[in-house]
Amino acid sequence: MADPSEKRKEVKKKIRKLEGLPTLPPIIQKLNALIEDERSSLTQIADLIEKDQVITTKVLRLANSAFYGFPRKVSTVQQAIMLLGINVLKILIMTSSIFEIISKEDVGLWEHSLGVAACSKILAEMKEVSDPQEIATAGLLHDLAKVVQMMAFKEDYEEVKRKVEAGVAPLQAELEVFGIDHAEMGAFLMQQWNLPERLIEMVYSHHDFSRSKKFRKESALLHLADLLVQARGYGERTYVGLPPFDPKALTILKVDPLEIKEIYLKLEPKLYELKFFTEELKREIT
Amino acid sequence: MQRLPLSYIRPGMKTFEEVVDAQGRVLCGKGIELTEPMIQKFQELGVSYITVEGTPVKLPWEKTLEEELELLEKRFSGVKDEFLLHVKEVLKEVLMMKHTSGAKNG
Numbered sequence: 001m002a003d004p005s006e007k008r009k010e011v012k013k014k015i016r017k018l019e020g021l022p023t024l025p026p027i028i029q030k031l032n033a034l035i036e037d038e039r040s041s042l043t044q045i046a047d048l049i050e051k052d053q054v055i056t057t058k059v060l061r062l063a064n065s066a067f068y069g070f071p072r073k074v075s076t077v078q079q080a081i082m083l084l085g086i087n088v089l090k091i092l093i094m095t096s097s098i099f100e101i102i103s104k105e106d107v108g109l110w111e112h113s114l115g116v117a118a119c120s121k122i123l124a125e126m127k128e129v130s131d132p133q134e135i136a137t138a139g140l141l142h143d144l145a146k147v148v149q150m151m152a153f154k155e156d157y158e159e160v161k162r163k164v165e166a167g168v169a170p171l172q173a174e175l176e177v178f179g180i181d182h183a184e185m186g187a188f189l190m191q192q193w194n195l196p197e198r199l200i201e202m203v204y205s206h207h208d209f210s211r212s213k214k215f216r217k218e219s220a221l222l223h224l225a226d227l228l229v230q231a232r233g234y235g236e237r238t239y240v241g242l243p244p245f246d247p248k249a250l251t252i253l254k255v256d257p258l259e260i261k262e263i264y265l266k267l268e269p270k271l272y273e274l275k276f277f278t279e280e281l282k283r284e285i286t
Numbered sequence: 287m288q289r290l291p292l293s294y295i296r297p298g299m300k301t302f303e304e305v306v307d308a309q310g311r312v313l314c315g316k317g318i319e320l321t322e323p324m325i326q327k328f329q330e331l332g333v334s335y336i337t338v339e340g341t342p343v344k345l346p347w348e349k350t351l352e353e354e355l356e357l358l359e360k361r362f363s364g365v366k367d368e369f370l371l372h373v374k375e376v377l378k379e380v381l382m383m384k385h386t387s388g389a390k391n392g
Contacts, residue, residue, distance in 0.1 A: 072309075
């Protein structure tokens, strides 16, 4: 069997080179340039994005989904920028192809990610964490490394699945095969893509809260959101069980166990709506 | 009752709740039988969801309370942590609320 520490180096090297990964949409470079130019207007930015019909459709679809929960339909990129902010929109554009892969290849993972996005937003609003839309987007992204594993390390990914089916805990199986878990992998990829530091740390520590240093409240939030959605069983996974949970997250986030009911009562209607969203996507694919 | 996206609504379904548009304006009262022209109008006005009487649509992904509780037990099997057990009890409560009449989201 391969040495996990050697494998770990190989994985990081591949991610650093973005080998075997979905390429970033070509629009991103131009978009970055426009964003950095203080003179550019929202209209100019929206116009650039709208030139790419495929990206526009994907992004608007995400902007309209229940976890962001906008009361009115988002029909233009300009509206999406106003509601989500240009940074979140940029993240959606960059990761739109990843989400497409997830929704096609692993519906359970896709649903789980949507659920965590919705729960993250609810928690962010309840606990007054800044920019709930960005927080929701981190929820959507938190397991993105699984796509990296699926696409760039297919055989190893299958090996991990075999181990999990044989009863090995998923994180343990990943470490045995890859020498690195999907949380660290995801964070590393997000680093290559220059995504916000806050989101990177959230993803990095979503299974191991002790990893979070600077953005403790946000990391605690995602750690809890992931647990709550898994506990609810939204998004079928091979492994039937709960992820490790650090109760320190409750203290940092100032969540009282008595608030859990309120959280679930807010979450249920969102999960219900998101099911329709997923079904619609499935129909479009087939 | 059942809360459905507009694309699932068919003529003949009866409203269980008022139909509101995105701005919160009431478009239609409760207990009204929906017609094709009404559904068209709702679409134009950007209505997303309507709550109708009964459960006219069999949603393939919906589970019975028994099934949900069984899966819940599986997910929590072997769990001894106090907080996690509390989460389990809350989920039981929420699932039971959802499955008795009066639950808002089907």
